[in-house]
Amino acid sequence: MPIRGEIVVIAGGAPVTTPRDAARDAARDELLKADYHRHDPSLQERVIDWIMDRIDDALSALAGDGTSGATGLVLFLLVAAVVGAALWWRLGAPKRAARTDLGVFGDIGPRSAAEHRADAERHAAAGRWTEAVREQMRALVRGLEERTLLDTRPGRTADEAAAEAGRALPGHAAELAAAARAFDDIAYGERTADQAAYQLLRDLDRTLERARPVLAPAAGGAA
Incomplete structure (x- = not known):
């Protein structure tokens, strides 16, 4: 019309x-x-286009297109800061991926779940929540290994442990995944730990001690 x-x-x-x-x-x-x-650029594409335009402006200024060299240098540094911030936001802390490769236990020697739990409680009593969270997660994973719900494997990450344990304990799979995310965020992602984060892992550890695994059906068994 x-x-x-x-x-x-x-x-x-x-x-x-x-x-x-x-x-x-x-x-x-x-x-x-x-x-x-339908063919409009996405938000990410618009952001990238804006950054590229600013880089072009800064390079043109540095080349002397009507702007002093000092002003062009300032513009270039500002654009570089914006690009760096965007990459940091998109990719996270640069060292995070490398640090998570060490796994839950890092490079420490073998210790029992009881030893990790004792260390976690000692750190918690002193208000050292980051250390308490690390040790409590280690206690949780070591406890699953001691029950043979997980095989003992150096370098296993918290996410891997949660996924593998979730298959044996499907009723707690979501809690295990949430615990792994919390551990990664605190241990490697610069998130501030607190008593609530420690208590969540401690309660889950106690719950898993009493949980009974779901056994996989034997191959060739009745359907």
């Missing part, structure tokens, strides 16, 4: 006067339809 000013021409040819606001709203609603925006 074409809009000409405030006059709308219907199929029979008789003009119908449409209020200006209604006509404007109808046009806006039409233009907001997804079909008109």
Whole structure:
């Protein structure tokens, strides 16, 4: 239905006067339809385009296109800071992936679940929540290894331990995954630990001590 000013021409040819606001709203609603925006760039693409434009501006300034070298250098440094912040936000702390490769136990020697639990309680009593969370997660994983719900494997990450243990203890799979995320965020992601994070892991460890595994059906068994 074409809009000409405030006059709308219907199929029979008789003009119908449409209020200006209604006509404007109808046009806006039409233009907001997804079909008109199917090929619009995504938010990420628009951000990248904006950054590239700023880099071009800074390089042009450094080349002396009507701007002093000092001003161009300042612009370039500002753009570099923006790019660095964007990469940090997108990828996280640069050392995080490398540090998680050490696994839950890092490079410490073999210790029992009871020893890790004792260390966790000692750190918690002193208010050292980050250390308490690390030791409590180690106690949880070592306890599963001691029950043979997990094989003893150096370098296993918290996520791997949670996924493997979740298959043997499906009723606690979601809690294990949440515990692994909390451990990674605190141990490697610079998240601040607190008593609640420690208590969550401690309670889960106690719960898993009493949990009975779900045995996989034997191959060739009855359906």
